[in-house]
Amino acid sequence: MPLKTNEWFTPRRSYNGTHCVETKFTSDAVYVRNNQRPEAGTAVFTHEEWAVFVASVKDGDYDV
Incomplete structure (x- = not known):
């Protein structure tokens, strides 16, 4: 989780x-x-869904 939560x-x-x-x-x-x-x-998103999305971006699946 990032440093900021609930904002x-x-x-x-x-x-x-x-x-x-x-x-x-x-x-x-x-x-x-x-x-x-x-x-x-x-x-x-659930935290699990978000983690999958971020991993996919890092892997280049959503590279624009």
């Missing part, structure tokens, strides 16, 4: 927080939303 944050590689996703980690889930339109909805 929204943007990744370090974001473009000054202008066009990025925000993430919030809690003890139960990982929440992801668009920082430009937070009212548009939030995706919710």
Whole structure:
């Protein structure tokens, strides 16, 4: 889990927080939303689902 929990944050590689996703980690889930339109909805993942996604990104499965 990241250093911040229970609060929204943007990744370090974001473009000054202008066009990025925000993430919030809690003890139960990982929440992801668009920082430009937070009212548009939030995706919710279990910690296990998030771990698989992050591993897949690191493995190059989602390289863009």
